[in-house]
Amino acid sequence: MRPRTASPDTDREGVTAQRLRPFGxxxxxxxxxxxxxxxxxxxxxxFPDFDGPKALLDAGAAAVxxxxxxxxxxxxxxxxxxxxxxDYERRLGRKVDxxxxxxxxxxxxxxxxxxxxxxxxxxxEVILFEPFYDSYxxxxxxxxxxxxxxxxxxxxxxFDAAAFEALITPRTRLVVLNxxxxxxxxxxxxxxxxxxxxxxxxxDLILVSDEVYEHITFDGVEFVSPASLDSLADRTLVLSSAxxxxxxxxxxxxxxxxxxxxxAAAQSAHQFITFSTSTxxxxxxxxxxxxxxxxxxxxxxxxxxxxxxxxxxxxxxLKSLGFIVTAPQxxxxxxxxxxxxxxxxxxxxxxHLVAEVGIAAIPPSxxxxxxxxxxxxxxxxxxxxPETLTAAVERLSRPGAFRRP
Ligand code: PMP
Ligand code: GLN
Numbered sequence: 001m002r003p004r005t006a007s008p009d010t011d012r013e014g015v016t017a018q019r020l021r022p023f024g025x026x027x028x029x030x031x032x033x034x035x036x037x038x039x040x041x042x043x044x045x046x047f048p049d050f051d052g053p054k055a056l057l058d059a060g061a062a063a064v065x066x067x068x069x070x071x072x073x074x075x076x077x078x079x080x081x082x083x084x085x086x087d088y089e090r091r092l093g094r095k096v097d098x099x100x101x102x103x104x105x106x107x108x109x110x111x112x113x114x115x116x117x118x119x120x121x122x123x124x125e126v127i128l129f130e131p132f133y134d135s136y137x138x139x140x141x142x143x144x145x146x147x148x149x150x151x152x153x154x155x156x157x158x159f160d161a162a163a164f165e166a167l168i169t170p171r172t173r174l175v176v177l178n179x180x181x182x183x184x185x186x187x188x189x190x191x192x193x194x195x196x197x198x199x200x201x202x203x204d205l206i207l208v209s210d211e212v213y214e215h216i217t218f219d220g221v222e223f224v225s226p227a228s229l230d231s232l233a234d235r236t237l238v239l240s241s242a243x244x245x246x247x248x249x250x251x252x253x254x255x256x257x258x259x260x261x262x263x264a265a266a267q268s269a270h271q272f273i274t275f276s277t278s279t280x281x282x283x284x285x286x287x288x289x290x291x292x293x294x295x296x297x298x299x300x301x302x303x304x305x306x307x308x309x310x311x312x313x314x315x316x317x318l319k320s321l322g323f324i325v326t327a328p329q330x331x332x333x334x335x336x337x338x339x340x341x342x343x344x345x346x347x348x349x350x351x352h353l354v355a356e357v358g359i360a361a362i363p364p365s366x367x368x369x370x371x372x373x374x375x376x377x378x379x380x381x382x383x384x385x386p387e388t389l390t391a392a393v394e395r396l397s398r399p400g401a402f403r404r405p
Contacts, residue, residue, distance in 0.1 A: 019141045026134055027366045031350070035360035040353075041392045043380045044360035046182070046332060050385050052248040053299060059287045060251070063280035072279040074271045075263075076104030076255065079286035087289050088238075088257050092228050100260035103267045106277045107252035108212045108241040111266065113139045114273055115208055115237060115256070116174075118265035120145040124173040127164065131335075131367030131374060133182055133210065148172070149370040154337065154377065155326040157184045159192040165199050174206045180213040180223060183335050183364055183379040185328020187217055190224045197231035206262065207232055211240045212254075215300050217330040218308045227258065237262040242285050244332070245303070247383075251281045307332055310382045310389055317393040318380070321402075332383035335364065337376050341402040345375040352402075353378075358395045 014021070031044035042049075051057065075081065078098075085098035096102070105111035112135055120126065122144030128136050130149045140147045148167040152159070177196070179188040188196075200207050209226050217223050226232040241254035254277075256263050287293055311327070315334055318325050324337035342349050346363035353359045362381075365374035382389060395401070 019144070020138065023134075023138045023141070027362055028134075031354070031360045031362060034354045038354050038358065038360075040358045040360045041384075041388060041395065042360045043382070043384065043392055044350075044362050046244075046381045046383055047249045048247040048383045049388055050247065052246045052251075053288075055293075056246055056248065056284060056288045059284035060281055063283040068280045068283045070279060072104075072276040072282055074276045075099070075267050076102060076277070077279060077282040077286065080104060080253075080255075080282040080289075083286040083289040084255055084257065086291075088227075090291065092225075094233075096257065097260070101257060101263055103256040103263045103270065104277045104282060105239075105241075105254040105256070105266075105270055106274050107243065108210060108239050108254040109135055110252075110270070110273060110277075111239040111241070111254040111256055112136065112176075112208075112210065113142065114269035115239065115266040116140055116143040116145065117269035117273075118267070119143075119174060119206060119208075119262070121173075123171060125169055125171040127167050127172060127175045127205075128369070129177065129181070130369055130371060131183055131364050132176070132369070133178060134366060136176055137369060145173075146171075147369060149368070151368075151371045151373065152181070152184060152186060153371075154184075154335070154373055155324070157181070157186040157326075159188065159196065161195045161199065164196070165203075168199070168203050168205075172203060172205060174208060175200060176208045176210065177226060178210040178212075180217060180328075180330025182213065182331050183333045183362070183367060185326075185331050185333055185335065187221050187223055187329040190229075193224055193226050193229055194231065197226065197229050200235060201231055205235070207236045209236050209238045211238055212244050213331040214240055215245045215303065216307055216332060217304065218311060218327070219329065221329040223330065234259055235262075237266065242281075242288075244383075245300075246285075246288060247303075251278070251285075253277055253281050253285050307382070310384070310386065313386070314380060314382045314389055314393070317396065321396060323378075332381055334380045334382060335377050336380065338378050338402075339376045346378055349378055357398070357401050359392055 028045045035042040081098040081102040085096040116139040120143035124145040227236045237258035243249035362379040368374045
């Protein structure tokens with residue numbers, strides 16, 4: 001398999017354990033460092049360049065100042081697991097036990113690692129959709145398991161049930177789904193999930209559903225969680241976090257929801273990774289999630305409307321510059337084919353963009369393990385202030401910004 005490393009030279013001396021050596025430094029750290037070095041506008045790493053809602057920030061400050069500063073319960077602060085259980089009960093219309101069916105983590109990143117360590121034995125196989133979020137294969141590798149890749153193909157990224165099922169072997173144990181999907185912006189349809197559910201049931205697979213962009217969808221597209229389908233509810237572990245929904249990626253509060261056995265397996269690893277997650281931020285988030293709190297549905301409607309406008313602005317600009325773009329249905333990323341503009345692969349293109357144009361972006365080939373599709377694509381993040389996006393489009397529109405084939 002091609003190496004997926006962002007920086008293969010980070011460990012010249014070979015000190016890092018073999019299971020992690022192939023992964024080098026994550027592309028997000030690498031590109032953000034280059035953005036700083038070149039004074040480029042950072043459309044690479046997916047973090048908002050604006051603050052989260054004031055009511056949430058105030059709740060965080062109040063929690064710190066009111067003495068909520070010691071270890072929380074390992075599985076999650078009582079107020080947060082109650083608020084999350086109530087939220088899932090409302091959305092899924094079924095009873096959720098806050099004490100056994102919810103767990104908390106330091107962001108979804110830790111939730112993913114704890115889940116893989118808690119559920120996989122060496123030699124187990126895991127099916128990942130590619131392009132994948134970069135931590136998935138690293139988590140699989142840390143568990144001693146083996147990844148298999150189901151490719152979502154540009155431009156429609158449809159789920160190919162037959163190709164997916166052909167990857168299954170007697171060792172296959174788990175599937176990781178991410179919807180809304182980073183970096184394609186795809187939102188899996190109910191029909192696709194029903195087909196996936198049927199396969200998971202027939203082969204007795206666990207489904208891990210990464211839903212960190214659950215509230216960021218566009219054009220009335222409905223996000224459907226596999227946990228909402230009867231066929232999948234008893235085998236799905238939902239993972240999510242506060243970072244994207246509340247524009248506080250640095251708070252690192254994540255959680256799980258699902259059958260008590262799956263939740264417990266992930267918690268068994270979590271207790272030895274961090275033991276517990278930041279107490280004041282859990283307390284603050286519990287308040288934010290209350291349906292009658294300041295961050296109920298009007299907040300989420302505004303979030304979606306703001307991101308829709310930013311997506312449309314950047315997408316229209318990219319199209320008029322000659323990129324081939326499919327409209328993302330969710331997330332805050334646009335994946336674009338740059339080949340009409342530039343002669344070279346995605347690595348060469350982002351190097352050119354950061355050094356010559358002053359824009360940092362992500363080369364998506366690092367999100368593929370089997371296919372070469374990423375070599376003609378580039379990912380831009382639009383979770384930025386309108387003025388940041390305007391400045392970025394101004395740079396991209398300068399005459400001679402791209403070398404022509
Ligand atoms: N999953 C996906 C698909 C992501 O894009 C991200 C990135 N932010 C994460 C998980 C990690 O989430 P967190 O910041 O909560 O660790
Ligand atoms: N999820 C973010 C992205 O896809 C970055 C997360 C990170 O930097 N680790 O851009």
